Amino acid sequence: MERLSLKDLREQLPVTEEVGYFQTGTYGPTLSSAVKAVTDAMEYEALHGPARPDTRQYIMEKEEAARGHLADLLNVNPEEIGIGSNTTRAMHRVLRSFDWGEGDEFVTTSLEHVSTADASRGLEQERGVNVTVVEVDDSDAAFIEALDGAITEETKLFLISHIASPNGRIMPVREAVDVAHEKGVPVLVDAAQSVGQIPVDAQALGCDFLIGSGPKWLLGPMGSGYVWVSPDQSDNFRPYFTPDVGAWSKPGAPVATPTARSRAEFGTYNHPLVIGLGQAVKTLMSVGLDTIRDHAAGLSKTLRQEMQDTPGVNVITPLEPGKSAGVTTLTFDGYGEEDMQGLVQWLNDERNILVKAQWLTAPLQLDKIGMRISVAGFNTEEEVRHLIDSIRDGIRR
Numbered sequence: 001m002e003r004l005s006l007k008d009l010r011e012q013l014p015v016t017e018e019v020g021y022f023q024t025g026t027y028g029p030t031l032s033s034a035v036k037a038v039t040d041a042m043e044y045e046a047l048h049g050p051a052r053p054d055t056r057q058y059i060m061e062k063e064e065a066a067r068g069h070l071a072d073l074l075n076v077n078p079e080e081i082g083i084g085s086n087t088t089r090a091m092h093r094v095l096r097s098f099d100w101g102e103g104d105e106f107v108t109t110s111l112e113h114v115s116t117a118d119a120s121r122g123l124e125q126e127r128g129v130n131v132t133v134v135e136v137d138d139s140d141a142a143f144i145e146a147l148d149g150a151i152t153e154e155t156k157l158f159l160i161s162h163i164a165s166p167n168g169r170i171m172p173v174r175e176a177v178d179v180a181h182e183k184g185v186p187v188l189v190d191a192a193q194s195v196g197q198i199p200v201d202a203q204a205l206g207c208d209f210l211i212g213s214g215p216k217w218l219l220g221p222m223g224s225g226y227v228w229v230s231p232d233q234s235d236n237f238r239p240y241f242t243p244d245v246g247a248w249s250k251p252g253a254p255v256a257t258p259t260a261r262s263r264a265e266f267g268t269y270n271h272p273l274v275i276g277l278g279q280a281v282k283t284l285m286s287v288g289l290d291t292i293r294d295h296a297a298g299l300s301k302t303l304r305q306e307m308q309d310t311p312g313v314n315v316i317t318p319l320e321p322g323k324s325a326g327v328t329t330l331t332f333d334g335y336g337e338e339d340m341q342g343l344v345q346w347l348n349d350e351r352n353i354l355v356k357a358q359w360l361t362a363p364l365q366l367d368k369i370g371m372r373i374s375v376a377g378f379n380t381e382e383e384v385r386h387l388i389d390s391i392r393d394g395i396r397r
């Protein structure tokens with residue numbers, strides 16, 4: 001595979017000429033190579049006709065290669081991945097595969113994205129499911145112990161983020177999986193914030209399902225996401241009403257074994273988008289996920305040190321090495337929602353810097369708001385210095 005540098009990566013993101021982009025945890029900018037892959041494929045389909053056999057072959061070859069890149073990134077088999085439109089829908093595909101009923105339990109953590117909190121409410125309201133939220137404080141050991149106590153005979157599924165959306169904390173997923181599996185409970189890992197930010201090996205995590213998003217840290221096209229299903233769970237993954245033998249199977253012909261891909265992907269879909277997602281993954285792998293993580297973690301260390309030395313600013317992201325990478329969340333003494341939104345807007349308007357006003361809890365607690373700063377592989381030290389100075393100016397303004 002061709003090697004690319006962090007500088008090459010940045011050159012594929014023309015928006016970095018315009019703005020200090022620290023919002024990759026929300027939406028990353030799309031790599032120009034991914035945009036080109038999407039538009040080339042769309043043009044090809046339009047010019048040559050999507051139904052023509054040659055066109056279909058050309059597009060499917062590109063698509064299979066793209067799927068292979070995503071599978072390589074996660075260290076899994078391409079047929080174990082279903083590609084769709086975002087993380088939330090991928091999450092619902094997994095949730096829908098379980099036969100939830102009154103009194104069943106869904107266990108999750110206090111650091112989940114609002115999409116999990118909403119799914120939890122839906123499960124409670126529609127199916128009478130009991131939702132247990134395990135509190136995460138500073139200690140991984142205390143979290144694992146609390147998780148152990150929270151999983152019961154009634155628990156059907158445990159969901160945990162790999163990197164927590166509110167504060168960028170890297171969660172002890174492997175240990176959590178071991179605890180859940182000891183009690184026979186499958187684990188869904190929400191990797192929306194980790195895949196593309198740090199190296200992620202789905203098999204090494206040991207989880208049963210892993211979901212993620214194309215346009216965040218993978219710098220891929222909007223409207224792309226995926227679910228990976230471990231081979232052990234393949235039979236249980238039934239998000240839709242899919243027959244074991246298709247209605248158009250030829251009598252007597254061998255029956256193809258359903259895969260996570262075939263169960264997750266139904267009907268016509270956007271092939272160029274899948275090709276673009278694969279191209280983004282390929283580009284990041286050409287730079288190297290270790291290189292990307294180390295660069296972002298290094299810049300984030302400087303940012304956190306400087307912010308800790310700034311009166312009135314608190315770093316709520318864990319500082320121990322290995323417990324976070326490119327995300328830093330800050331709180332500001334005495335800042336409520338309006339003050340935080342005002343500062344974020346000021347940074348945008350006056351300093352050309354994009355950061356996020358981030359609710360720290362789901363469900364919402366109106367007094368818990370921070371500033372989430374996503375440092376990615378394409379950000380530079382100069383940008384981070386400008387950000388540090390600008391935050392200091394912003395709180396003095």
Ligand SMILES: Cc1ncc(COP(=O)(O)O)c(C=O)c1O
Pocket residue numbers: 025026085086087088089112113115161163164165190191192193212213225
């Ligand atoms: C941890 C986590 N899960 C899920 C989501 C939702 O992702 P999507 O918008 O792709 O559905 C996000 C988005 O920020 C997230 O950070």
